[in-house]
Amino acid sequence: MNTKTKAQYVNISILSKYEIFNSLSEKNIEHFCEVIEVLEYESGDTIIKEGEVGDSLLLLLDGTVEISQALTLRTDTSGIDTREKSLIKLSSTARPFFGEMSLFSDDDKRTATVKASTKCLVGRISRVDFFQICNSNPTIGNIVMQNIARVLTERLKQANQNVLKLTTALSLLIE
Numbered sequence: 001m002n003t004k005t006k007a008q009y010v011n012i013s014i015l016s017k018y019e020i021f022n023s024l025s026e027k028n029i030e031h032f033c034e035v036i037e038v039l040e041y042e043s044g045d046t047i048i049k050e051g052e053v054g055d056s057l058l059l060l061l062d063g064t065v066e067i068s069q070a071l072t073l074r075t076d077t078s079g080i081d082t083r084e085k086s087l088i089k090l091s092s093t094a095r096p097f098f099g100e101m102s103l104f105s106d107d108d109k110r111t112a113t114v115k116a117s118t119k120c121l122v123g124r125i126s127r128v129d130f131f132q133i134c135n136s137n138p139t140i141g142n143i144v145m146q147n148i149a150r151v152l153t154e155r156l157k158q159a160n161q162n163v164l165k166l167t168t169a170l171s172l173l174i175e
Contacts, residue, residue: 006038009061009121018059018095020147028140035129041116048114050084054102055127060092063120067098069112084113092120100148103127 010033012026021029038061041047048054050070068084090096102108134141 006036010036010038010123014061015059018097019151020057020059020097020100020144022147023143024140028137028143031133031137031140032125035133036123036125039122039124041120041122043116043118045116045120046113047116047120047122048099048110048112050110050113052110053108054099054110055108056099057097057103057125057127057130058099058114059097059123059125060090060095061121061123062092064089064091064117065098065114065120066090066117067112067114087112089117097151100152103130 012029012033015021015029015032016024016026021032036059041063047058047065050068066086066089068086071083071085090098098112098114099110101111105111134144
């Protein structure tokens with residue numbers, strides 16, 4: 001990807017629209033502009049694979065992705081069930097970010113699979129760069145961590161609602 005294309009997608013006016021950067025000044029957002037690596041994916045490409053080690057936060061700059069998770073827990077290696085459940089489709093117009101859980105998890109494992117539904121451009125911020133920015137400037141770190149916590153809280157609330165619905169449906173089937 002040429003520099004012009006990167007500058008077109010990774011600039012202060014674009015990044016300021018992502019929830020992770022809410023309340024940051026343009027000067028503070030500039031720190032992230034400098035470290036983002038832009039990656040291209042074709043439709044059908046796997047961007048993140050559930051269970052693999054992750055070390056980055058990803059911003060969907062252009063395109064549409066589908067996020068899915070395995071339907072069953074892996075119990076042994078002899079009979080691996082590969083069925084997945086699509087959880088959500090995300091479009092770059094919503095300015096989503098994903099992969100943040102691997103930044104904070106002890107085992108660094110990805111918790112879902114993300115596949116490109118269309119040709120996509122994804123901005124990658126490595127764990128090293130992310131924490132270097134946050135640790136070297138506590139104001140930036142505090143704001144970004146609050147933003148991530150807010151998003152994760154909303155996602156957890158939605159997941160809890162989904163579990164409640166599934167539990168209710170299962171109990172109705174059993175009765």
